[in-house]
Amino acid sequence: MSLFTRKDRLPIPPKDAERFTTVCQYCSAGCGYNVFVWPVGKSGTAKNNAFGLDLSTPSPMLSGHSYTETMHNVITRKNGIKYNLAIIPARESRINKGDYSIRGGTNAIAAWSDTGYTKKRLKHPLLKKGDSFAAISWADATEIIASLIKSSIDKYGADSIAMKFFDHGSSGVGFEDNWAVGKLFLSGIRTNYLSIHNRPAYNSEVWGSRERGMHELNYDVDDARLADTVVLWGANAYEAATILYTEHIMPNLQGASVDEKKKEFDAGEPAAEGRLIVIDPRKNASVTVAEAIAKERVLHIRPNLGTDWILANAIARIAWENGWYDKLFLEKRTDLKTFEDYKTKSLQLSRTLNEVLAEAEKITGVGRSEMQQAAEWIAKPKAGGFRQRTLTIYEKGIIWNMKNYDQVAAIAQLNVLTSNVGRPGTGCGREGGHQEGYVRPPAPTPGSIYAGGPPKNVDKYLTGGGARIYWVGGTDPYLSTPNSQFFKKVLKKRCATLLDHIDEGGVPSDPKELIRRVLDGFEKTDGLFMIVQDIYMTHTGNDAMLILPAAAWGEAADTSVNCHSRLLRIYDKFMDAPGEALPDWKILSMVGIRLRELYTAAGNQEMADRFKEMDWKSDEEVFLAGSHEFGNNKIPETEEAKLSAECYKGVTHQILRKLGNTGIQTPVRVDPATGELTGTKRRYKYSFSTSDGLFKWYGTDAWSGYPAEIAKYIDNPTYPFWFTTGRSQLVWQTMYHDRHLPEKSFALPLPYIEVNPEDATRLGIKSGDMVEVFNEEGTSVALVYVNDACKPGLVFGIMYHAKGSMNHLTSSYTDPKTTMPWYKGTKVGIRPYRGTPDEAIKTTSLLANNDVS
Amino acid sequence: MSISRRKFLQSSTAGMALALFGLSGKAESASGKKYPSLRIGNIRELKAGEPVQFNYPDSTSPCTLVMLNETAIGGVGTLRNVVAFSSLCPHMGCPVNYKSGRFVCGCHYSMFDAAKNGQTYQGLASQWLAQVTLRFDKASGNIYAEGVEGLLYGRISNLNIS
Numbered sequence A: 001m002s003l004f005t006r007k008d009r010l011p012i013p014p015k016d017a018e019r020f021t022t023v024c025q026y027c028s029a030g031c032g033y034n035v036f037v038w039p040v041g042k043s044g045t046a047k048n049n050a051f052g053l054d055l056s057t058p059s060p061m062l063s064g065h066s067y068t069e070t071m072h073n074v075i076t077r078k079n080g081i082k083y084n085l086a087i088i089p090a091r092e093s094r095i096n097k098g099d100y101s102i103r104g105g106t107n108a109i110a111a112w113s114d115t116g117y118t119k120k121r122l123k124h125p126l127l128k129k130g131d132s133f134a135a136i137s138w139a140d141a142t143e144i145i146a147s148l149i150k151s152s153i154d155k156y157g158a159d160s161i162a163m164k165f166f167d168h169g170s171s172g173v174g175f176e177d178n179w180a181v182g183k184l185f186l187s188g189i190r191t192n193y194l195s196i197h198n199r200p201a202y203n204s205e206v207w208g209s210r211e212r213g214m215h216e217l218n219y220d221v222d223d224a225r226l227a228d229t230v231v232l233w234g235a236n237a238y239e240a241a242t243i244l245y246t247e248h249i250m251p252n253l254q255g256a257s258v259d260e261k262k263k264e265f266d267a268g269e270p271a272a273e274g275r276l277i278v279i280d281p282r283k284n285a286s287v288t289v290a291e292a293i294a295k296e297r298v299l300h301i302r303p304n305l306g307t308d309w310i311l312a313n314a315i316a317r318i319a320w321e322n323g324w325y326d327k328l329f330l331e332k333r334t335d336l337k338t339f340e341d342y343k344t345k346s347l348q349l350s351r352t353l354n355e356v357l358a359e360a361e362k363i364t365g366v367g368r369s370e371m372q373q374a375a376e377w378i379a380k381p382k383a384g385g386f387r388q389r390t391l392t393i394y395e396k397g398i399i400w401n402m403k404n405y406d407q408v409a410a411i412a413q414l415n416v417l418t419s420n421v422g423r424p425g426t427g428c429g430r431e432g433g434h435q436e437g438y439v440r441p442p443a444p445t446p447g448s449i450y451a452g453g454p455p456k457n458v459d460k461y462l463t464g465g466g467a468r469i470y471w472v473g474g475t476d477p478y479l480s481t482p483n484s485q486f487f488k489k490v491l492k493k494r495c496a497t498l499l500d501h502i503d504e505g506g507v508p509s510d511p512k513e514l515i516r517r518v519l520d521g522f523e524k525t526d527g528l529f530m531i532v533q534d535i536y537m538t539h540t541g542n543d544a545m546l547i548l549p550a551a552a553w554g555e556a557a558d559t560s561v562n563c564h565s566r567l568l569r570i571y572d573k574f575m576d577a578p579g580e581a582l583p584d585w586k587i588l589s590m591v592g593i594r595l596r597e598l599y600t601a602a603g604n605q606e607m608a609d610r611f612k613e614m615d616w617k618s619d620e621e622v623f624l625a626g627s628h629e630f631g632n633n634k635i636p637e638t639e640e641a642k643l644s645a646e647c648y649k650g651v652t653h654q655i656l657r658k659l660g661n662t663g664i665q666t667p668v669r670v671d672p673a674t675g676e677l678t679g680t681k682r683r684y685k686y687s688f689s690t691s692d693g694l695f696k697w698y699g700t701d702a703w704s705g706y707p708a709e710i711a712k713y714i715d716n717p718t719y720p721f722w723f724t725t726g727r728s729q730l731v732w733q734t735m736y737h738d739r740h741l742p743e744k745s746f747a748l749p750l751p752y753i754e755v756n757p758e759d760a761t762r763l764g765i766k767s768g769d770m771v772e773v774f775n776e777e778g779t780s781v782a783l784v785y786v787n788d789a790c791k792p793g794l795v796f797g798i799m800y801h802a803k804g805s806m807n808h809l810t811s812s813y814t815d816p817k818t819t820m821p822w823y824k825g826t827k828v829g830i831r832p833y834r835g836t837p838d839e840a841i842k843t844t845s846l847l848a849n850n851d852v853s
Numbered sequence B: 001m002s003i004s005r006r007k008f009l010q011s012s013t014a015g016m017a018l019a020l021f022g023l024s025g026k027a028e029s030a031s032g033k034k035y036p037s038l039r040i041g042n043i044r045e046l047k048a049g050e051p052v053q054f055n056y057p058d059s060t061s062p063c064t065l066v067m068l069n070e071t072a073i074g075g076v077g078t079l080r081n082v083v084a085f086s087s088l089c090p091h092m093g094c095p096v097n098y099k100s101g102r103f104v105c106g107c108h109y110s111m112f113d114a115a116k117n118g119q120t121y122q123g124l125a126s127q128w129l130a131q132v133t134l135r136f137d138k139a140s141g142n143i144y145a146e147g148v149e150g151l152l153y154g155r156i157s158n159l160n161i162s
């Protein structure tokens, strides 16, 4: 009867089970988990077990001990022996306190199991031969890659190598792998055509804040419980950083953190239940859950797509007009020279308040009373003249908005104008997607157009015929890159052209002959040699020439920081990778070592030297090698702003193992007084990260309409709907694990869109129908859910899904200041599909996911 | 959290004497033990959309029996629209409430579709709600609980392991 086999009993870890601490492999929250491994056949008892609990009576609700069906798996280690694996949320973690989300709750069943759901992991390097892939040795794979890279650099220059690699923590990579990527591509190859996993260029998503002197990870998770007001701006925390919401924002709204506030606040300062402002075009579950708790303390603002910076500036102007700022703070902590520009362009002080707000209303579609309310909640001093404490958390709704730079800058500046930084309950930063773990040599493009940029657009380079080699690591651009239908079409063709050339006169079997023919193909065709490094086969991988199997989370010891506390922890190795899969750093190391040998043999010492110091022997060695990039960190607390946000110099894997779920917060300092490694709870209490320590203001652009790529759709009746995209609570990224788990594949079987009931009626569609969504960029087929999350005229789609991508529809526009795409705004038409609905709808829920009433 | 677990258990069993366990349950647990067969209601007494509480497979496991307005996976009755689920959220054990075709948890707002095998379509529960296997006796209209598919919250095993 059940759609898949359910369990009604779980194996009990015996007292002597192996124990590890780890951090969830998924989102930015970085929840703590404990891992237990013990041989199949061995068992603890109800009274005597590794959990240290009496399991003969059921745990009470909210006990913080959870061990559910999805938290157990059976794995096989290299010794051939089968082991039980239990991965349970850590009660002792101050991030999640035993709580967990629907994504992290599956950490165990997503682990590689040759008898479970995840059988299909990549196990060997694969080379395309004719029309299919064949396993080859690591020695051959390394030789092919290193030889092709060397020849390509020598003949066509370093820019003939393009890459797209992860730059995050979690998802099976960490500081270790990031350092290796940096050494190979930034120190070694030195191409300008670098791009980061989720976008077409090698850029920060938040230069608009960083170039002001404020790194985007500056608050502590405690601040979400201490704030008078939390602002979620383009950040659907309930669904995308779930535990930040349920363990920190929600208790604040419920009034459960008032006592904590009383302890942290100044004497006599009012401390009450928190308020939440959600700025999002959609009424998603982050809004409806909050409204179910305390409707009177929730403000939902729904700006027109692309207009948020105008809204932020309007709110700032209201705060300015009312004097809701701290003059002393502005004078002492911020740069008054650049402030003039901000006053002129962002606050528009030469115009009247009425003029500014009337125009803002027109552009953003947000009423003046809502702007006023937001300004009061963010900035109006409390009774007794105490400053408001506001924590603003923004994410992809802002980052992947039109005009990335100005959007981020406007929000950062609103918070600094109202001195909401550096104090308990304040801060302004990203919600994050993944956790972070960035340590690399300097990138070729240091900043936005105002600081040496913008960086190159690698997608446009590739589709325009640039590059001979394209190496993709830990991402699936066929699903995730903007305008992906076009991108795929061109890359598919370029890869096929090279393959045809290689196969002429028979498929070569000797790697040397293959290399010769590829190089010949580089000369005679516009063919592309694509390498894909990942843990599963990907959509992109199907067109690659070479596939490299990487180790996943838990199969190597990695480290990262979460986004809401910069909490550095280790996620230890508790199992072996399948087959011959290797940690990402190891793969890059092998190629680097071989390149050095080839250049040495060719007598080119200068090039050989670029690839030195890549012969690490262990996960920890790479981690330590990266730490030197951070420079001197023996400084007092008052100078913490001088440190890189993720500085971990002095920390070792061994130290992190001892710290377990407690971890240590970056930037880590060596305190000059005590000589001890010391974490940083909250940033920018004393100064900002600029040469003089002052926050640098920036006057944002005025509204000038939509870019040509979108303007062409305005007033065109063929494309009547605004279209935006985002995530689902249920799945992580491209569903690389989730697509194999029945709990997820039944519940989210197809790419989908959400349509307002009014629009649905007009289109003659209902929940469970299929439609084609289209515009001049491309088409996507989607399952329909009718709900009231979107206003009429706006349609939401899951950004991508194992079975298809909405990025077929996104334009190739990027912010000229940062090369950051506007993934979240375009226009589309919708055509109902009149055939038989997909079988999947018989077993999937069609209920509205934002209706919690 | 305002509602204590004990209070909830009391209210869910209120007015409902524990029915006698039958001797031969149909389903067998992974432990080899058998689930009891328990009469939990009669189809003629059920009204669509009005849930009825019972305990199964033992007195500390509150469950909900409900007749839906649609055919359901695992549903019994002539319209296959009668289903039963554990009333404890598989996320962290708070009580779930039946409303309009789904169960909603008041702690972190996980929501489970009653017609679709108790699947979590929103919220935090990575495990779906445990569904009670039902048997329907056409002649009498009686509905019997005869097993549980999925782990009950907070247990290492659905059937006592002490």
Ligand code: SF4
Pocket (backbone or CB within 6 Å): A024, A025, A026, A027, A028, A029, A030, A031, A096, A099, A100, A101, A102, A103, A104, A105, A241, A242, A243, A244
């Ligand atoms: S909230 Fe994020 S980190 Fe925490 S369990 Fe869920 S996916 Fe993992």
Ligand code: FES
Pocket (backbone or CB within 6 Å): B089, B090, B091, B092, B093, B094, B105, B106, B107, B108, B109, B110, B123, B124, B125
């Ligand atoms: S206990 Fe039900 S959602 Fe958490």
